[in-house]
Amino acid sequence: MRRFAALVQALDETTKTNAKVSALTRYFQEAPDADKLWTIALLSHRRPRRTIKTSLMREWAAELADIPLWLFEESYHIVGDLAEAIALVLPKPQQNSDQPLSFWIDLIMSWRSKDDISKKEEIISAWSQLGHRERFVFNKIITGGFRLGVSQKLMTRALARSIDGDEAVLAHRLMGNWTPDSITFHQLVLEENPQDQLSRPYPFHLAYAVETPPEELGDPSAWQAERKWDGIRGQLIKREDNIYVWSRGEELITDRFPEFQFLLSNLPNGTVVDGEILPYKDNQPMGFQDLQTRIGRKNVTKKILETTPVVLVAYDLLEKEGMDIRHHPISLRRQWLEDIVAKANSAHLLLSEIVAFSDWKTLATEREQSRTYRSEGIMLKRLDSAYQVGRKKGGWWKWKIDPLVIDAVMIYAQQGHGRRANLFTDYTFAVWRGDDLVPFAKAYSGLTDKEFQEITTFVRKNTLDRFGPVRSVKPHLVFEIAFEGIRHSKRHKSGIALRFPRMSRWRKDKHPKEANALDDLMAMLALYGD
Amino acid sequence: MALVEFRKEGFYVPAADVFIDPWRRVKTAIVTHGHSDHSRWGMSQYICSTLSEPIIRHRLGKINLTSYDYGKEWKIKGVKFTLFPAGHIVGSAQVRIEHKGEIWVISGDYKVEDDGISGTFEPVKCHTFVSECTFGLPVYTWLEQEDVFRDINQWWAANRENKVTSILTGYSLGKAQRLLAGLNPEIGPIYTHGAIETMTEIIRSLDVPLPPTKYITDDIDKKAMEGSLVLAPPSATGSSWMKRFGQVSIAAASGWMQVRGTRRRRSVDRGFVLSDHADWQGLNQAIKATGAERVYVTHGYTHVFSKWLSSQGYDAGIVETEFGEEEHPDKKTTEGS
Ligand SMILES: [Zn+2]
Ligand SMILES: [Zn+2]
Numbered sequence: 003m004r005r006f007a008a009l010v011q012a013l014d015e016t017t018k019t020n021a022k023v024s025a026l027t028r029y030f031q032e033a034p035d036a037d038k039l040w041t042i043a044l045l046s047h048r049r050p051r052r053t054i055k056t057s058l059m060r061e062w063a064a065e066l067a068d069i070p071l072w073l074f075e076e077s078y079h080i081v082g083d084l085a086e087a088i089a090l091v092l093p094k095p096q097q098n099s100d101q102p103l104s105f106w107i108d109l110i111m112s113w114r115s116k117d118d119i120s121k122k123e124e125i126i127s128a129w130s131q132l133g134h135r136e137r138f139v140f141n142k143i144i145t146g147g148f149r150l151g152v153s154q155k156l157m158t159r160a161l162a163r164s165i166d167g168d169e170a171v172l173a174h175r176l177m178g179n180w181t182p183d184s185i186t187f188h189q190l191v192l193e194e195n196p197q198d199q200l201s202r203p204y205p206f207h208l209a210y211a212v213e214t215p216p217e218e219l220g221d222p223s224a225w226q227a228e229r230k231w232d233g234i235r236g237q238l239i240k241r242e243d244n245i246y247v248w249s250r251g252e253e254l255i256t257d258r259f260p261e262f263q264f265l266l267s268n269l270p271n272g273t274v275v276d277g278e279i280l281p282y283k284d285n286q287p288m289g290f291q292d293l294q295t296r297i298g299r300k301n302v303t304k305k306i307l308e309t310t311p312v313v314l315v316a317y318d319l320l321e322k323e324g325m326d327i328r329h330h331p332i333s334l335r336r337q338w339l340e341d342i343v344a345k346a347n348s349a350h351l352l353l354s355e356i357v358a359f360s361d362w363k364t365l366a367t368e369r370e371q372s373r374t375y376r377s378e379g380i381m382l383k384r385l386d387s388a389y390q391v392g393r394k395k396g397g398w399w400k401w402k403i404d405p406l407v408i409d410a411v412m413i414y415a416q417q418g419h420g421r422r423a424n425l426f427t428d429y430t431f432a433v434w435r436g437d438d439l440v441p442f443a444k445a446y447s448g449l450t451d452k453e454f455q456e457i458t459t460f461v462r463k464n465t466l467d468r469f470g471p472v473r474s475v476k477p478h479l480v481f482e483i484a485f486e487g488i489r490h491s492k493r494h495k496s497g498i499a500l501r502f503p504r505m506s507r508w509r510k511d512k513h514p515k516e517a518n519a520l521d522d523l524m525a526m527l528a529l530y531g532d
Numbered sequence: 533m534a535l536v537e538f539r540k541e542g543f544y545v546p547a548a549d550v551f552i553d554p555w556r557r558v559k560t561a562i563v564t565h566g567h568s569d570h571s572r573w574g575m576s577q578y579i580c581s582t583l584s585e586p587i588i589r590h591r592l593g594k595i596n597l598t599s600y601d602y603g604k605e606w607k608i609k610g611v612k613f614t615l616f617p618a619g620h621i622v623g624s625a626q627v628r629i630e631h632k633g634e635i636w637v638i639s640g641d642y643k644v645e646d647d648g649i650s651g652t653f654e655p656v657k658c659h660t661f662v663s664e665c666t667f668g669l670p671v672y673t674w675l676e677q678e679d680v681f682r683d684i685n686q687w688w689a690a691n692r693e694n695k696v697t698s699i700l701t702g703y704s705l706g707k708a709q710r711l712l713a714g715l716n717p718e719i720g721p722i723y724t725h726g727a728i729e730t731m732t733e734i735i736r737s738l739d740v741p742l743p744p745t746k747y748i749t750d751d752i753d754k755k756a757m758e759g760s761l762v763l764a765p766p767s768a769t770g771s772s773w774m775k776r777f778g779q780v781s782i783a784a785a786s787g788w789m790q791v792r793g794t795r796r797r798r799s800v801d802r803g804f805v806l807s808d809h810a811d812w813q814g815l816n817q818a819i820k821a822t823g824a825e826r827v828y829v830t831h832g833y834t835h836v837f838s839k840w841l842s843s844q845g846y847d848a849g850i851v852e853t854e855f856g857e858e859e860h861p862d863k864k865t866t867e868g869s
Contacts, residue, residue: 014792014795014796015801015802015803016801067670069670070843072839073670073836073839073840074670076669076833076836077669077670077671077836080669080671080791080833081671081791081793082793083792083793086791086792087671090670090671090672090673090790090791091670091671138792451797
């Protein structure tokens with residue numbers, strides 16, 4: 003565990019990519035296989051399932067630290083991370099164990115079949131044997147949410163270096179449905195197992211937002227434009243008479259979308275389609291909210307299949323007749339894709355339509371129409387571009403529509419967590435209804451640390467009232483709130499709910515009276531509401 | 533009439549017509565220590581500890597100032613005042629106020645661990661204690677300073693081996709000299725930023741033994757600085773002043789470095805947890821040692837800490853002040869600890 007905790011610290015202490023990769027490479031060269039396997043798992047969001055209630059961990063930590071539970075909770079709120087808060091309040095350890103990472107994970111997993119009394123005894127014994135850093139890592143494995151600033155891509159690069167292997171091959175091997183208890187390091191990283199390959203998707207190719215006016219991308223005829231959809235990016239795989247569906251988050255979601263089983267007889271074996279899963283009815287996409295409601299349900303009932311049916315809008319073809327075709331230009335892949343979609347002839351598999359344009363101005367006009375299509379903007383793909391691994395610049399760009407904006411008055415403020423503990427960063431905003439201010443959105447991002455600092459000083463001096471951690475403040479500061487969508491909501495006092503609200507600008511130039519009114523939001527709802 | 537009142541100008545002793553660490557202009561001010569949020573400009577008359585005098589004179593220029601040794605009692609209009617060491621920075625003092633049998637102590641900023649240069653915190657018996665609680669949460673428990681300095685010296689030695697210059701940041705008054713006292717000068721030469729050099733000279737004049745330092749001038753030999761240690765104020769990180777060094781590793785030394793989120797946000801290469809304020813245990817120990825029944829808290833996590841003190845049987849309250857939260861990464865003050 004000391005080696006792994008030292009790795010975590012080394013990754014934590016640098017923002018430089020090269021330093022991170024070399025720390026990881028060194029670790030992969032030195033650690034025992036079982037630890038390496040778990041490290042790969044943890045860095046690719048495959049932590050062991052939770053075997054202990056966090057509420058019990060809090061209680062036991064407070065008990066061991068000899069402080070009341072409320073004081074522990076306050077500390078946790080300010081630290082912002084449960085694993086760290088526990089590690090910090092516990093008394094100094096009595097010993098320093100040198101058991102490896104896999105030993106502690108085995109212990110954590112063994113709790114699945116144990117009662118609370120044994121769990122308590124074992125966790126307390128673990129805490130008293132682990133140094134401060136090791137304790138933090140141990141708690142983090144239990145609670146989850148490890149953010150080490152290491153993407154799957156960097157981890158794969160370091161692993162490839164440590165075994166002198168090929169990064170792309172390894173990236174493919176690490177995808178899919180493996181778990182550390184059903185595979186060894188050797189099987190996962192070093193062996194090629196054809197059986198495993200069956201369900202495996204390809205790493206997704208992601209696009210950056212355009213940085214310059216699209217005119218600077220040059221000749222329009224070198225580009226293909228499509229609409230950018232707001233659903234679940236996914237890959238649909240058919241191999242050896244099985245259908246698999248993967249999300250971009252590398253989750254196997256086949257069971258969530260039984261409608262794709264209809265494609266079993268319509269697609270040839272050895273086909274992988276990249277596309278967007280969209281709720282779709284009466285020849286048009288439904289709102290993203292509908293999809294979320296569907297995903298939120300535990301069972302996919304007949305009723306859900308009727309009220310919120312989904313389709314796959316196909317963007318790209320990655321595998322054809324069992325061959326990886328990602329290196330071919332998209333112009334060619336697109337022809338093959340059109341062919342496959344036409345032959346499938348299914349209501350569940352649609353083609354992402356090409357938006358025709360001969361000059362950038364036409365495309366800009368198309369982009370402005372996006373909201374009427376319920377689309378997020380335009381995707382641009384250079385006709386000679388290959389399908390690459392991860393987020394890459396150059397070949398693909400996303401050109402999203404500008405967000406909707408409204409000027410609002412801040413009326414409540416709350417302190418942030420973790421990185422921003424001690425600063426008031428979470429605000430509630432209101433718009434006018436006559437002389438009243440009606441709250442309609444919360445936001446906590448979009449400003450610089452310096453601005454948050456300035457606002458914190460304002461909040462401290464202008465607090466009108468306190469409700470627990472929330473302070474009501476003098477309605478004086480005006481912010482421009484940007485958001486991606488608007489819909490009706492019965493749960494909200496204002497009657498509306500926004501999608502992804504954030505502060506786009508601090509309007510120091512505006513008097514609170516100049517903020518927008520609820521009527522303005524209602525007008526937006528009528529125009530753009532889901 | 534209470535012995536001490538909390539006024540908009542600061543802590544006020546009406547019987548003596550004296551303020552302690554006021555943040556607005558008043559006639560007479562007793563100043564606990566030289567940090568800028570406690571010793572402000574514009575008072576007609578200043579009173580401080582003998583060791584604070586040169587620091588405060590340097591900071592505030594031509595002022596009317598009287599100083600007293602620790603433990604020496606003096607009277608103003610019949611009210612007795614005495615200063616006691618607070619262990620926070622050189623010259624820092626707690627103020628004991630006694631009148632008609634009632635005793636108050638105002639702590640200023642303090643730490644209970646003896647750092648070897650800032651004097652030893654002395655618990656003073658009183659009825660009412662006004663305590664800072666910058667780090668008044670149980671997550672703030674400091675490691676032994678020997679361990680922290682071992683880490684710092686190891687970090688420097690490893691950097692020197694790789695021909696990397698170590699930039700260590702800490703506030704120019706207090707933290708910088710404490711770091712200096714803990715550095716191992718055998719590893720290599722120690723250089724200082726101008727703001728730190730000036731303060732260090734003043735502290736040296738008070739017979740505090742500190743290793744030799746070289747002040748970084750514009751015409752300094754850059755080659756000779758490779759692998760050295762540079763002491764700089766936090767405000768220097770990211771400034772053009774930093775551009776003169778080649779390969780560097782930047783570290784911050786502060787109590788706030790205890791929490792991972794704060795450490796990451798500072799985007800330094802290393803964060804060393806070293807504070808000139810009392811930790812959780814230190815605060816509790818200091819408050820208990822005063823024997824006070826009533827405790828007022830200032831600075832930091834006042835709400836949580838006063839609630840905790842109430843649960844421990846104290847008559848506890850909060851005083852809102854305009855002191856800065858020194859050391860805090862979100863505050864852009866150049867002084868503090
Ligand atoms: Zn101070
Ligand atoms: Zn202070």
